[in-house]
Amino acid sequence: MKITIVSGMLGSGKTTFIQHIAADTAQKTVVLVNDFGKAGIDGELFSAAGIDSIELPSGCICCTLKIDLQTTIRKIIGDHAPEHLIIEPSGIASPSGVIDALAELELKQFTVVGIVDATEFVELYEAEMYGKFFQEQVSIADIVLINKIDLVDDDLRQKTANLVNTLNPRAITFETVRAAVNEPLPDMGHEDRTPAERAPRLCFDTLSLTLKSGVSFGSIEVFLKELSQGVFGNIVRAKALAETDKGPAKFDLVFGNISSELFNRQLSENRMVIIGETLDSKRILQEAATRWGSGMSFL
Ligand SMILES: Nc1nc2c(ncn2[C@@H]2O[C@H](COP(=O)(O)OP(=O)(O)O)[C@@H](O)[C@H]2O)c(=O)[nH]1
Numbered sequence: 316m317k318i319t320i321v322s323g324m325l326g327s328g329k330t331t332f333i334q335h336i337a338a339d340t341a342q343k344t345v346v347l348v349n350d351f352g353k354a355g356i357d358g359e360l361f362s363a364a365g366i367d368s369i370e371l372p373s374g375c376i377c378c379t380l381k382i383d384l385q386t387t388i389r390k391i392i393g394d395h396a397p398e399h400l401i402i403e404p405s406g407i408a409s410p411s412g413v414i415d416a417l418a419e420l421e422l423k424q425f426t427v428v429g430i431v432d433a434t435e436f437v438e439l440y441e442a443e444m445y446g447k448f449f450q451e452q453v454s455i456a457d458i459v460l461i462n463k464i465d466l467v468d469d470d471l472r473q474k475t476a477n478l479v480n481t482l483n484p485r486a487i488t489f490e491t492v493r494a495a496v497n498e499p500l501p502d503m504g505h506e507d508r509t510p511a512e513r514a515p516r517l518c519f520d521t522l523s524l525t526l527k528s529g530v531s532f533g534s535i536e537v538f539l540k541e542l543s544q545g546v547f548g549n550i551v552r553a554k555a556l557a558e559t560d561k562g563p564a565k566f567d568l569v570f571g572n573i574s575s576e577l578f579n580r581q582l583s584e585n586r587m588v589i590i591g592e593t594l595d596s597k598r599i600l601q602e603a604a605t606r607w608g609s610g611m612s613f614l
């Protein structure tokens with residue numbers, strides 16, 4: 316069984332990347348996704364793309380026992396016998412925790428793909444935000460995608476490439492738009508690059524909400540804008556899938572950038588997840604209930 320671990324900060328493009336590689340292959344592929352929050356948005360994105368995925372039940376790898384991950388991997392192997400297992404840890408999970416869990420299962424052949432969001436990587440690194448966390452995500456990778464280069468100028472693109480090269484001179488790097496690599500990715504037998512000093516865990520607050528159907532598309536964008544401006548705490552990532560007055564839609568907030576697009580099929584449930592450092596959950600719930608009526612609740 317081939318194993319690919321896809322690591323990268325919140326919103327860097329992990330799910331987008333996996334949609335390419337899982338759709339491209341003739342192999343039987345299963346994605347193990349450990350999304351933050353309980354809303355299972357990535358799981359629904361994968362199934363909409365016809366990709367088999369299993370969600371790790373309990374929140375984020377950084378906070379749960381390795382045992383959950385191992386149990387889930389064993390179950391996937393037993394139930395599905397995939398030829399390719401792709402693991403998407405949540406953007407705040409440390410890839411070395413996943414590697415440890417695999418090693419204990421005697422799974423030692425895998426490739427780690429690290430995805431860097433070129434719009435924010437240098438800035439976050441220089442500001443030493445989240446400590447050594449990003450450094451570990453890049454230094455442990457066999458392949459690094461410098462993604463979202465459509466959104467940066469040449470200068471920042473070059474700076475990002477230089478920083479990635481300094482942090483991990485051995486990695487094969489690609490500069491990508493929408494995490495698309497236009498050639499088959501090499502299979503790398505992962506060498507042990509686990510840093511001696513582990514990055515500390517990042518623990519964020521998360522909030523999962525359900526929304527009633529038929530909410531206005533614009534009202535969700537306005538709400539995300541307010542979230543990004545810090546009205547309800549320091550929010551680093553939010554996403555939503557909702558049946559809106561314009562049709563089913565997907566919304567993303569990644570470090571201040573909001574994007575939205577219509578979704579090509581009906582949704583099983585309307586929901587939003589929000590992740591941040593100091594979430595004012597009570598106010599978010601109140602505001603959401605005021606704007607969208609009583610259809611708002613915890614998941
Ligand atoms: N402009 C632009 N947007 C991108 C690119 N890659 C991903 N995105 C968008 O960034 C958001 C987060 O991507 P996603 O794959 O969900 O990130 P994840 O949280 O790491 O799984 C989505 O709205 C994507 O469509 C890119 O190269 N350029």
Ligand SMILES: [Mg+2]
Pocket residue numbers: 329330357403
């Ligand atoms: Mg994702």
